[in-house]
Amino acid sequence: MTTSCPSSGPPARNGADCVVLGRLIDFAGDPAAFGAAAVRDLPGGALALKEGRIVWRGAAAGLPAEFGDAPQRDYGRCLVLPGFVDPHIHFPQYRILAAGGRGLLDWLDRFAFPEEQRYADGDHAAAAAEMFLDLLLAHGTTAALVFSTVHEEAADRLFAAAERRGMAVAAGKTLMDRNAPAALRDSAETGLRASERLYARWHGRGRLRYALSPRFAVTSGAAQLAAAGEFLKSYPDALMQTHLSETEEEIAEVVRLFPDCADYTDVYDRFGLLGPASLFAHGVHLSARERGRLGEAGSAVVHCPTSNAFLGSGLFDIGPYSPDGGTGAPRLAVATDIGGGTGYSLPATLGSAYRTAQLRGRRLAPERAFYLATFGNAEALGMEGEIGRLEPGFFADLAVLDPRATPLLAAREALSETLADTLLALMILGDDRIVRASWVAGRQLHPGPG
Ligand SMILES: [Zn+2]
Structure with missing residues (x-):
């Protein structure tokens, strides 16, 4: 190696x-x-x-x-x-690229959830972690913010493999207490305790950091999101990662599940999940109010163009994230979102972001694109003093x-x-x-x- x-x-x-x-x-x-x-x-x-x-x-x-x-x-x-920085990627989906679903929710049920159940086996997770990190390196990616599965041991195995390589990896065990197979569910209490143990074992050890990782508001109920907010209060140096406003079908489901909230962003906001160390993947369909609130909180929106195209989620508009696009926008990051994404290459992902911008009548200058994949993503992870x-x-x-x-x-x-x-x-x-x-x-x- x-x-x-x-x-x-x-x-x-x-x-x-x-x-x-x-x-x-x-x-x-x-x-x-x-x-x-x-x-x-x-x-x-x-x-x-x-x-x-x-x-x-x-x-x-x-x-x-x-x-x-x-x-x-x-x-x-x-x-x-x-080295490139990938601020949104799923380790247990490292090999399920090119699995054609009808859209995000269908894809999760048919491909992602069955595959993630294999990670109950620590040896499987350990072997996958080796392959996953070597794939990152083969594509020039040297740092990442990573979703693991719901299983505590799988996250341990990923951290251990990253530590052996000396990589700057932030990761977390997925929190998911509903709307997922029983084998992939935790509870507000067990998810919180496992996150605390993983934080204690790995956060700040070498170049590793812990990222609290509620998957999204469809699969975490109010009690679990409240526990997540409490975790972030207790461990303010931890990162937080989740998904937000990826597809219209998903947004409708979140509105149905949280009828008292003003919009999707407000769900996370009410539970204290917004902040400068919070990264929200996708944000394809955000309203101006939501962007403004995310910007005010200092959070980042992570554009995942190949995933959005593959799953048919929508065309992200970089316009509001340009210096002349208005004030108060969230920080912009760009990621592969493997395995909804279609490749590990950050340069190729930037090419997809370029095409998406063209289709929205915008232009993504190549220099800005490479800035995003390096220093910009490092800034989104709070690692701008190191990488x-x-x-x-x-x-x-x-x-x-x-x-x-x-x-x-x-x-x-x-x-x-x-x-x-x-x-x-x-x-x-x-x-x-x-x-x-x-x-x-x-x-x-x-x-x-x-
Ligand atoms: Zn994702």
């Missing part, structure tokens, strides 16, 4: 453990808000890495002498980006992309005149073949040896 960092020679005693060379691309902020100044593109760049973090960045020609003896890994004209940029002090989590990975990409790249051209080609034509390497905390984990 692990390739040691240096390509040759022992690590330098002082200075750096190794130096990575390539075209450095990262984003100091949202290019839609800050313009070209937020985009950093440094061909012939160098990163000096030490003890898992970046200690220096700059032009290779200006590499300080103290790093001169460190082993080097030269990626030439490949792009060296911060998402190529900056001294940040973890050395890297995605190395080859814009000439295939004959077609190479031919297309020959026409590219700007960084935006190169990035858009990767979004539209790219898949796991564009990922030359993935590094986690200064170690190349993909490709592994052999």
